[in-house]
Amino acid sequence: xxxxxxxxxxxxxxxxxxxxxxxxxxxxxxxxxxxxxxxxxxxxxxxxxxxxxxxxxxxxxxxxxxxxxxxxxxxxxxxxxxxxxxxxxxxxxxxxxxxxxxxxxxxxxxxxxxxxxxxxxxxxxxxxxxxxxxxxxxxxxxxxxxxxxxxxxxxxxxxxxxxxxxxxxxxxxxxxxxxxxxxxxxxxxxxxxxxxxxxxxxxxxxxxxxxxxxxxxxxxxxxxxxxxxxxxxxxxxxxxxxxxxxxxxxxxxxxxxxxxxxxxxxxxxxxxxxxxxxxxxxxxxxxxxxxxxxxxxxxxxxxxxxxxxxxxxxxxxxxxxxxxxxxxxxxxxxxxxxxxxxxxxxxxxxxxxxxxxxxxxxxxxxxxxxxxxxxxxxxxxxxxxxxxxxxxxxxxxxxxxxxxxxxxxxxxxxxxxxxxxxxxxxxxxxxxxxxxxxxxxxxxxxxxxxxxxxxxxxxxxxxxxxxxxxxxxxxxxxxxxxxxxxxxxxxxxxxxxxxxxxxxxxxxxxxxxxxxxxxxxxxxxxxxxxxxxxxxxxxxxxxxxxxxxxxx
Amino acid sequence: xxxxxxxxxxxxxxxxxxxxxxxxxxxxxxxxxxxxxxxxxxxxxxxxxxxxxxxxxxxxxxxxxxxxxxxxxxxxxxxxxxxxxxxxxxxxxxxxxxxxxxxxxxxxxxxxxxxxxxxxxxxxxxxxxxxxxxxxxxxxxxxxxxxxxxxxxxxxxxxxxxxxxxxxxxxxxxxxxxxxxxxxxxxxxxxxxxxxxxxxxxxxxxxxxxxxxxxxxxxxxxxxxxxxxxxxxxxxxxxxxxxxxxxxxxxxxxxxxxxxxxxxxxxxxxxxxxxxxxxxxxxxxxxxxxxxxxxxxxxxxxxxxxxxxxxxxxxxxxxxxxxxxxxxxxxxxxxxxxxxxxxxxxxxxxxxx
Numbered sequence: 001x002x003x004x005x006x007x008x009x010x011x012x013x014x015x016x017x018x019x020x021x022x023x024x025x026x027x028x029x030x031x032x033x034x035x036x037x038x039x040x041x042x043x044x045x046x047x048x049x050x051x052x053x054x055x056x057x058x059x060x061x062x063x064x065x066x067x068x069x070x071x072x073x074x075x076x077x078x079x080x081x082x083x084x085x086x087x088x089x090x091x092x093x094x095x096x097x098x099x100x101x102x103x104x105x106x107x108x109x110x111x112x113x114x115x116x117x118x119x120x121x122x123x124x125x126x127x128x129x130x131x132x133x134x135x136x137x138x139x140x141x142x143x144x145x146x147x148x149x150x151x152x153x154x155x156x157x158x159x160x161x162x163x164x165x166x167x168x169x170x171x172x173x174x175x176x177x178x179x180x181x182x183x184x185x186x187x188x189x190x191x192x193x194x195x196x197x198x199x200x201x202x203x204x205x206x207x208x209x210x211x212x213x214x215x216x217x218x219x220x221x222x223x224x225x226x227x228x229x230x231x232x233x234x235x236x237x238x239x240x241x242x243x244x245x246x247x248x249x250x251x252x253x254x255x256x257x258x259x260x261x262x263x264x265x266x267x268x269x270x271x272x273x274x275x276x277x278x279x280x281x282x283x284x285x286x287x288x289x290x291x292x293x294x295x296x297x298x299x300x301x302x303x304x305x306x307x308x309x310x311x312x313x314x315x316x317x318x319x320x321x322x323x324x325x326x327x328x329x330x331x332x333x334x335x336x337x338x339x340x341x342x343x344x345x346x347x348x349x350x351x352x353x354x355x356x357x358x359x360x361x362x363x364x365x366x367x368x369x370x371x372x373x374x375x376x377x378x379x380x381x382x383x384x385x386x387x388x389x390x391x392x393x394x395x396x397x398x399x400x401x402x403x404x405x406x407x408x409x410x411x412x413x414x415x416x417x418x419x420x421x422x423x424x425x426x427x428x429x430x431x432x433x434x435x436x437x438x439x440x441x442x443x444x445x446x447x448x449x450x451x452x453x454x455x456x457x458x459x460x461x462x463x464x465x466x467x468x469x470x471x472x473x474x475x476x477x478x479x480x481x482x483x484x485x486x487x488x489x490x491x492x493x494x495x496x497x498x499x500x501x502x503x504x505x506x507x508x509x510x511x512x513x514x515x516x517x518x519x520x521x522x523x524x525x526x527x528x529x530x531x532x533x534x535x536x537x538x539x540x541x542x543x544x545x546x547x548x549x550x551x552x
Numbered sequence: 553x554x555x556x557x558x559x560x561x562x563x564x565x566x567x568x569x570x571x572x573x574x575x576x577x578x579x580x581x582x583x584x585x586x587x588x589x590x591x592x593x594x595x596x597x598x599x600x601x602x603x604x605x606x607x608x609x610x611x612x613x614x615x616x617x618x619x620x621x622x623x624x625x626x627x628x629x630x631x632x633x634x635x636x637x638x639x640x641x642x643x644x645x646x647x648x649x650x651x652x653x654x655x656x657x658x659x660x661x662x663x664x665x666x667x668x669x670x671x672x673x674x675x676x677x678x679x680x681x682x683x684x685x686x687x688x689x690x691x692x693x694x695x696x697x698x699x700x701x702x703x704x705x706x707x708x709x710x711x712x713x714x715x716x717x718x719x720x721x722x723x724x725x726x727x728x729x730x731x732x733x734x735x736x737x738x739x740x741x742x743x744x745x746x747x748x749x750x751x752x753x754x755x756x757x758x759x760x761x762x763x764x765x766x767x768x769x770x771x772x773x774x775x776x777x778x779x780x781x782x783x784x785x786x787x788x789x790x791x792x793x794x795x796x797x798x799x800x801x802x803x804x805x806x807x808x809x810x811x812x813x814x815x816x817x818x819x820x821x822x823x824x825x826x827x828x829x830x831x832x833x834x835x836x837x838x839x840x841x842x843x844x845x846x847x848x849x850x851x852x853x854x855x856x857x858x859x860x861x862x863x864x865x866x867x868x869x870x871x872x873x874x875x876x877x878x879x880x881x882x883x884x885x886x887x888x889x890x891x892x893x894x895x896x897x898x899x900x901x902x903x904x905x
Binding site (some may be wrong): 155441443444446448449450451452453454457461462466496 | 635886
């Protein structure tokens with residue numbers, strides 16, 4: 001009897017894990033299929049460009065973001081300068097801006113007819129061709145805008161690592177006769193390196209999965225290629241094969257991150273050690289520090305949001321109508337539904353590990369969390385292929401036996417979308433539930449057990465109330481991620497089913513940038529909520545990094 | 553002793569964590585209604601015994617019975633939820649999200665809501681914590697938390713109470729008074745109780761029966777005074793009290809020690825033996841009484857009730873330090889004759905060491 005119960009939990013968690021890993025597996029299996037005519041065509045024409053652009057994008061965003069995020073993290077952790085306490089949390093704000101939203105706003109700001117070039121022309125009396133101006137619709141442009149909103153991943157983990165390593169390590173180094181600079185390069189930086197590289201890997205994975213920004217800026221990468229192959233060429237198999245190659249890119253990033261860490265897996269964040277009081281910066285140095293923090297904050301958040309607000313103000317009366325409310329409702333309901341389901345599944349998985357604790361549930365969690373690394377467009381392909389097959393099979397079966405057509409049960413509604421979101425964001429919920437659950441002493445479980453309370457009841461009477469805050473945070477993170485998610489939504493949505501993200505993208509694609517701003521701004525506004533939650537936890541010392549960071 | 557049914561019985565229990573064996577062939581009986589102390593140094597496996605009895609660890613080898621009913625053997629085990637044991641954790645493990653009253657009524661969920669509250673309040677009243685019913689655990693002191701944890705474990709009237717180092721988190725003064733309260737409460741409920749401790753004084757103070765463990769085995773079990781007065785191993789003799797140690801060889805049924813010759817009936821001629829002398833075996837008389845071993849009194853340290861005395865034994869000036877009751881002790885520099893009370897002197901073959 002005792003042995004059956006955990007088994008049921010294990011079976012359920014195994015099922016969840018299998019279900020969630022289907023899309024990635026489906027995509028990977030396509031690598032083994034023969035490459036068709038479409039593939040040959042792609043290989044002859046665009047494939048090399050996809051590989052080159054994707055690789056440069058990953059490298060570019062990785063290095064630019066590493067410098068911005070690492071530099072600001074070190075400044076905020078170790079130096080004292082005016083406004084540091086504000087920058088400390090404000091530098092996270094760009095996290096609220098989706099990559100496509102910043103791409104739209106900078107494209108509008110910097111294009112030929114945009115406000116910047118127009119005012120330059122009128123100020124200096126130039127006309128077309130008189131001057132050189134950087135082209136935003138290019139690979140470097142895409143790298144810059146993406147690095148500006150993705151650097152907070154490095155900043156967040158780097159800040160935790162720099163502040164977490166306490167002054168002890170560096171003080172020991174100083175007493176052993178090493179100067180401040182030697183100490184920095186031989187102690188401080190190596191200690192923070194694993195965390196910063198983990199942040200960089202997260203950033204690169206985000207860049208690899210971006211679709212909206214590269215599509216809009218005209219940079220052909222795998223994500224845009226997958227979309228085009230699927231819709232324009234109507235070749236699902238070739239799209240799946242492209243997806244598989246993109247997945248290999250992602251796995252390479254993850255492997256590189258693991259390898260670079262070596263055995264330096266953990267950076268510790270203890271509450272006991274004193275925080276280093278920091279180097280006092282004065283005069284020019286203080287000014288430089290402020291500028292170093294102000295520039296990424298402005299580029300990543302202040303300027304693009306200001307642009308979005310400006311456009312929204314000028315167009316909202318014609319854009320925000322009944323249909324806009326409907327798109328918002330679609331976004332919110334999808335996000336809420338996914339958040340609740342993700343929390344439910346994550347809790348089931350984590351709880352089964354807690355009470356059963358075998359390698360089976362460990363493996364299940366590992367697999368269920370893998371989806372986060374998989375780009376949205378890849379997941380979409382991996383969901384649509386099996387769901388479409390399922391629809392056709394059920395339909396044929398019904399026609400043959402009942403003489404009726406069942407139509408599109410799985411792909412016609414929101415089921416496929418919610419499933420795709422679940423696959424992609426399960427890791428976020430798992431991370432949040434894990435960090436909350438780890439804080440509950442196992443003695444409490446055992447106390448409840450000896451008091452005669454069974455597993456399901458224990459979950460309800462003990463863990464749900466104890467985990468409530470953690471669950472709320474996890475749910476919020478999933479909610480916002482779903483609101484922002486563009487490529488999966490674009491591919492998986494039923495015909496004419498628009499969300500805010502899709503709407504923003506479509507209007508921008510139709511060169512109605514100003515009109516697209518209200519939807520993008522709404523997403524940014526919602527995205528600010530978890531960033532504020534996150535930044536509040538930065539105020540305290542010894543914080544954990546929930547959500548995306550927790551996955552690492 | 554009349555036939556008392558065993559309340560809790562472990563037979564032939566062995567347990568390993570990975571490759572590490574923590575319990576080896578352990579047999580243990582807690583007589584029904586008694587308070588039995590499981591005593592041993594840290595890491596000897598005593599907490600594992602408790603967790604096995606509660607069902608929190610899965611039994612690997614052996615059998616466990618509660619009130620003569622098998623609750624766990626190799627093939628089958630009643631889960632902790634239905635085993636009807638009350639376990640009080642070392643860190644109390646009070647539920648932080650529930651009030652004191654809800655904590656205590658947590659295990660009473662098979663009852664209707666109103667009688668649940670009545671019973672929980674009764675349990676709280678027994679430990680004198682009824683006034684704190686509406687508080688949350690973090691608002692209580694360590695001693696108060698301890699009492700709530702006791703009330704929570706006792707409220708469902710378990711067949712067996714298991715206490716894991718119940719006083720270890722408290723300071724010395726609080727310990728003494730809470731020990732009395734806890735003891736009284738347990739006696740009142742008449743529950744079979746197994747209490748784990750590493751403190752021999754505490755064990756001897758509260759236990760009806762004492763089980764001494766070391767290295768995953770039971771070293772000796774019995775009445776506390778029997779273990780103190782008649783240890784079967786040097787480990788038992790050393791763990792339960794102070795002892796002065798000498799090594800010697802048996803010659804004509806005796807061992808010569810700096811404190812005089814000691815009879816060694818159980819050892820073979822020529823064997824190497826270890827001699828353990830309890831401080832109270834030392835009998836100091838004026839030198840004039842002759843016989844005995846003559847010693848010079850050296851340094852004296854007053855410890856209150858006791859005094860730490862340095863004796864330099866003749867003829868080699870061999871120093872020995874003993875704690876003796878502080879009354880009528882000789883002054884520094886005086887000479888005394890030392891006599892031994894052989895009932896408090898234990899001789900073991902060295903291979904037992």
